[in-house]
Amino acid sequence: MNPELELSLGQPARARERASYGVLAAVCLAALMLPLTFVGVAVATPAIGRELGGSPLALSWTTNAFMLTFGSVLMAAGTLADEYGRKRLFSLGVALFGLSSLALVFVPSLLWLNLLRGVQGLAGAAALAGGSAALAQAFEGPARTRVFSLLGTTFGVGLAFGPILAGVLIEHSGWRGIFVSGALIGGLALGFGVPRMEESRDPEARGVDWPGTLSFTLALVLLTWGILLAPQSGWDSPWVLLLLVGALLALGLFIVVERRAFRPMLDLSLFRYPRFVGVQVLPIATCYCYVVLLILLPIRFIGVEGYSEIDAGILMMALSAPMLVVPFAAGWLNRWFSAGNLSSLGLLVAAGGLFWLSRIEPGQAAVERVWPLLVIGLGSGLPWGLMDGLSVSVVPKERAGMASGIFSTTRVAGEGIALALVVALLAGLLQHGLASLAPPGESLLAARQLAGGDLAASAGSLPTLSREGLLHIYSQAFSQLLQVLMVITLLAALVVRVALHEPRHPCQARD
Incomplete structure (x- = not known):
């Protein structure tokens, strides 16, 4: 030429x-x-x-x-x-x-x-x-x-x-x-x-699919509002039940609207692909083993344990710094190991880190928290580095844009719901621990203040209970919360292992 x-x-x-x-x-x-x-x-x-x-x-x-x-x-x-x-x-x-x-x-x-x-x-x-x-x-x-x-x-x-x-x-x-x-x-x-x-x-x-957008937004708002209100009013409160039922009805309306729309905002037929469903589990899993900790741990370190903002930020680096390296390593390892195996292994490692962290009590040396935080970050980094690419690779090319949108929505909406649920659970565990030590009204207020990281206000609401007593109750509640997150992460690892199972890795198939 x-x-x-x-x-x-x-x-x-x-x-x-x-x-x-x-x-x-x-x-x-x-x-x-x-x-x-x-x-x-x-x-x-x-x-x-x-x-x-x-x-x-x-x-x-x-x-x-x-x-x-x-x-x-x-x-x-x-x-x-x-x-x-x-x-x-x-x-x-x-x-x-x-x-x-x-x-x-x-x-x-x-x-x-x-x-x-x-x-x-x-x-x-x-x-x-x-x-x-x-x-x-x-x-x-x-x-x-x-x-x-x-x-x-x-x-x-x-x-x-x-x-x-x-x-x-x-x-x-x-x-x-x-x-x-x-x-x-x-x-x-x-x-x-x-x-x-x-x-x-x-x-x-x-x-824009306005009926789908409005019904989805309504479902998400009502669900989050109901979860956040539950620790204050109780899960059996008429207002909480009304909000949760409203969220369920709005979700049902959203599904009906999307099934009838000519060009739906959410193409429900994508959920016929088992691997696509498995990919949606990954951001949900990382919400519970990683993202919620990015919110809860700074509140604990600063508001409850008295760390400065800089010291808390340095300590949080142990959790988040692996994200600088592990996602790249996951992409490299994916040349020899399937994404499903790597992701499920990472979730297993993160679950182990959550259990380890649950054994650390307030007041222990900061260095003792670094290692379990590193383990959680390392484990979470494996699926984190693979799931964005998986979201567009497990569906036909012409549906890549829609698949990416659904995945991003699952990630972000899942983070909001997970955060609301975890905060509500922590407040509930704290209230249960304080129930025998104070009248219901006082224990409820103190539990909400302590869950929000305001130890001083919580101590003021319960003047008969010492600061050390509050810290002990908080430690027990936070430990139980981490163990619940561990169980959720283990279940997610099992689902991912099954849904993203590959009998033979593509690289091996070419050999």
Whole structure:
């Protein structure tokens, strides 16, 4: 072939390749800001409570408001990206996230903070949906699997550095500095990543499935609200039962709507693929063995055990630092071992770390917590590095975008529900431990305060009980909670092992 002609034919291919990696750079930058603000707010919760006040329930919405809006509109945001342009929605989401982060710096009350956290969730959903859809179009085949695995690893990097960054910012500039960092990263994504993206859309897009979006959002809000209200009112409370039944009815309505829609937000036929179902278990499992600890442990370390924000952030690095290495190692090991085997092994390791951590009591040396936290992080990192790529590789190519949207929704909505359930369970275990030591009203209030990390307020509610007595009850309740999380993780490992079982690894089949 003529060298000049060959060169001219190669130029468009190289241009497309550069554009594809521009998309990857922009999306990964945006993927950093989401986990940084997620875990950063967890570390900052005690400081936020000291400055803005608020009940334990109100403070819990600093995280739940973000998770609810993020998880409930993620699939609808994917439809908007297909119709109006992936680059356009991604840019809008990143810009709105940055602006809401700046607004959070100036909030005068907890109510405004929670409202703006909800706006951040909407913006994060737009950014992630637009970015994921753009990646699915920019890469094909094995390259698509690799870039989605890299996207998941980027989330892990944000989670790894989030606690220590938050601790340093709180120590030197206050908790509002966390939101400044989110705005700066969003600005980098807009300034350096977005100009390198190319616009793409689905010419057959038919608009947002509003009935599906509204019914799904209603189900998620009612379920989370009911779970959060249960420790205060009791699981048999008429209000709690009404909220939970309403959530069930809204979920049923969502399923009916999606089955009848011409172009549904959620293609239920994907659940006919057993491996696709198995992949959805992975983010749920990591919610209970890893993500909830990113929220609960800083509250325990700072609010109950008296660590400074920086010391708590350093200690949390033992849990999150493996996310810098293990997901990459998982992708490398996947050349010889199946993703199902690696993921189930990782969950087994994480379950062992949870049991080990359950044996550590408040007051013991910090170094004794490092090793079980490392084990949990190492175990969680194996499925974490594989599940994003698996989400688009276990279904036909033409359904990769929908599969990615469902997986992201399962992950985010699952995190919100898991966090609400785990906090409710901890409050219930604490109330059970305090029941014999105080009247029901006082023990309920003290349990909620202690679950929220406010040891001083809990001690004030129970003046007859010593601080050491409260710590002992808290230690027992937290240990029982970790053992429940261990059981959930073990069950998930079994499901993943069965659903993602491969009789023979693809690499072996080629030999």
